[in-house]
Amino acid sequence: MVQPPRIDPGLLRRYDRPGPRYTSYPTAPQFSADFDERSLREAIRESNGDPIPRKLSIYVHVPFCLSPCFYCGCNRVITRDASRAEAYLARLYREIAMTAEMFDRDRQVVQLHFGGGTPNFLSPAQLREVVDTLGRHFHFADPADSDLSIELDPRTISPADVAELAAIGFNRASLGVQDFDPAVQAAVNREQSVEETLAIIEACRQNGLRSVNVDLIYGLPKQTPEGFARTLDTVIAARPDRLAVYGYAHLPELFKAQRQIESADLPTPDGKLALLQLAIEKLTAAGYVYIGMDHFALPDDDLALAQARGSLHRNFMGYTTHADSDLIGVGVSAISHIGATFSQNPRDLPTWQAAIDEGRLPVFRGMRMSEDDRLRADLIQHLMCQGELPISALERRYSIDFGDYFRDALARLEPMIADGLVRIEPGRILATMQGRLLLRNIAMCFDRYLDRPGAPLKFSRAI
Numbered sequence: 001m002v003q004p005p006r007i008d009p010g011l012l013r014r015y016d017r018p019g020p021r022y023t024s025y026p027t028a029p030q031f032s033a034d035f036d037e038r039s040l041r042e043a044i045r046e047s048n049g050d051p052i053p054r055k056l057s058i059y060v061h062v063p064f065c066l067s068p069c070f071y072c073g074c075n076r077v078i079t080r081d082a083s084r085a086e087a088y089l090a091r092l093y094r095e096i097a098m099t100a101e102m103f104d105r106d107r108q109v110v111q112l113h114f115g116g117g118t119p120n121f122l123s124p125a126q127l128r129e130v131v132d133t134l135g136r137h138f139h140f141a142d143p144a145d146s147d148l149s150i151e152l153d154p155r156t157i158s159p160a161d162v163a164e165l166a167a168i169g170f171n172r173a174s175l176g177v178q179d180f181d182p183a184v185q186a187a188v189n190r191e192q193s194v195e196e197t198l199a200i201i202e203a204c205r206q207n208g209l210r211s212v213n214v215d216l217i218y219g220l221p222k223q224t225p226e227g228f229a230r231t232l233d234t235v236i237a238a239r240p241d242r243l244a245v246y247g248y249a250h251l252p253e254l255f256k257a258q259r260q261i262e263s264a265d266l267p268t269p270d271g272k273l274a275l276l277q278l279a280i281e282k283l284t285a286a287g288y289v290y291i292g293m294d295h296f297a298l299p300d301d302d303l304a305l306a307q308a309r310g311s312l313h314r315n316f317m318g319y320t321t322h323a324d325s326d327l328i329g330v331g332v333s334a335i336s337h338i339g340a341t342f343s344q345n346p347r348d349l350p351t352w353q354a355a356i357d358e359g360r361l362p363v364f365r366g367m368r369m370s371e372d373d374r375l376r377a378d379l380i381q382h383l384m385c386q387g388e389l390p391i392s393a394l395e396r397r398y399s400i401d402f403g404d405y406f407r408d409a410l411a412r413l414e415p416m417i418a419d420g421l422v423r424i425e426p427g428r429i430l431a432t433m434q435g436r437l438l439l440r441n442i443a444m445c446f447d448r449y450l451d452r453p454g455a456p457l458k459f460s461r462a463i
């Protein structure tokens with residue numbers, strides 16, 4: 001069995017600085033308004049013209065939530081007015097129609113994901129309507145070969161709703177839990193019982209969903225090792241297929257809701273690391289494989305199998321097994337990744353609505369990757385998914401001499417090598433188990449855009 005990473009608090013604290021999560025490279029702050037609707041149309045035309053056009057993944061953003069969780073940094077709109085969904089969906093369907101007509105009809109959709117916000121702010125009937133609408137405009141692969149996934153809020157969905165979602169075709173679900181400790185839940189304004197959460201996990205199983213993911217967060221206000229240990233034990237007993245254990249990023253200057261959190265209630269940096277260590281120990285002892293960054297999976301889950309095969313991929317939805325697809329994002333703030341381009345929809349509802357009402361594709365920024373961007377994106381992708389840099393393969397693929405090309409990056413890597421976080425082997429650079437906790441920091445050494453003053457401050461800290 002692979003030994004889990006063992007935490008060296010002094011070492012990790014030294015590397016605990018702001019950095020991107022690398023769900024893309026270049027990261028979203030590099031997108032510019034120069035990339036517009038016309039650029040996106042051109043990118044789609046080019047992608048259709050590829051000798052073997054890539055398959056498609058679709059991301060649907062549902063921005064609404066019933067109440068604000070104070071830790072949240074997502075793009076969401078807090079409302080109790082269920083009728084807002086109808087107006088949103090009417091425009092979403094127009095965006096889907098406008099987007100779909102540009103893609104060759106024979107390009108298969110192999111992945112559909114609903115994120116938010118709270119996707120189950122929509123009723124099962126509304127979700128069915130969205131899936132049916134997409135089905136009329138796109139050509140979906142056989143359900144056995146495709147993933148239809150949704151993020152669920154266990155506080156606002158019933159087991160009967162889960163049965164309806166399964167009937168629509170959803171085969172994966174991701175549940176937000178964070179921590180069951182009542183003191184933590186009160187401090188973050190998210191009261192969620194163990195019973196209602198377990199009932200939803202059970203409903204997912206009974207209705208034949210292929211995979212259930214649970215999200216936890218360490219570093220929340222009022223969190224203690226005892227309380228978090230109880231949460232971990234409860235979750236492990238329910239045996240979800242995947243777990244994400246995110247570090248809480250306290251950035252009250254960026255996220256208004258976080259100003260409701262008392263800084264004095266947050267664990268100390270050492271306390272936060274102790275919570276992470278606890279999660280790693282308990283999950284690996286329970287048989288979960290550490291995938292990387294903040295993700296764990298059972299050994300027979302697709303993520304763990306894809307990692308073992310070397311076909312794991314990372315995008316705006318996190319880790320995925322659909323490596324070579326173009327990503328179409330629809331809805332407010334959604335990001336698309338078509339060929340070597342990124343494009344993002346407006347992050348605020350009125351601007352997104354206005355573009356659609358004017359019959360325009362709602363692109364507000366994006367970028368076309370350079371050859372250098374593609375090389376570094378490929379390298380960071382490998383690092384995030386396999387924990388290593390395949391020097392020889394990259395040299396062949398991009399006709400470079402790795403040592404020459406990345407002279408500066410390799411110099412930045414030196415302290416990490418000296419600290420035992422990274423090892424250089426013939427033909428590859430490997431993150432050690434301790435280094436796997438700091439994949440973001442390793443990637444930052446290869447990020448050309450971080451040389452620009454001030455750039456990293458917009459990001460959360462590494463641990």
Ligand code: SF4
Pocket residue numbers: 064065067068069072073074076116117118153176
């Ligand atoms: S954590 Fe989820 S449910 Fe809570 S406010 Fe953020 S998006 Fe909404």
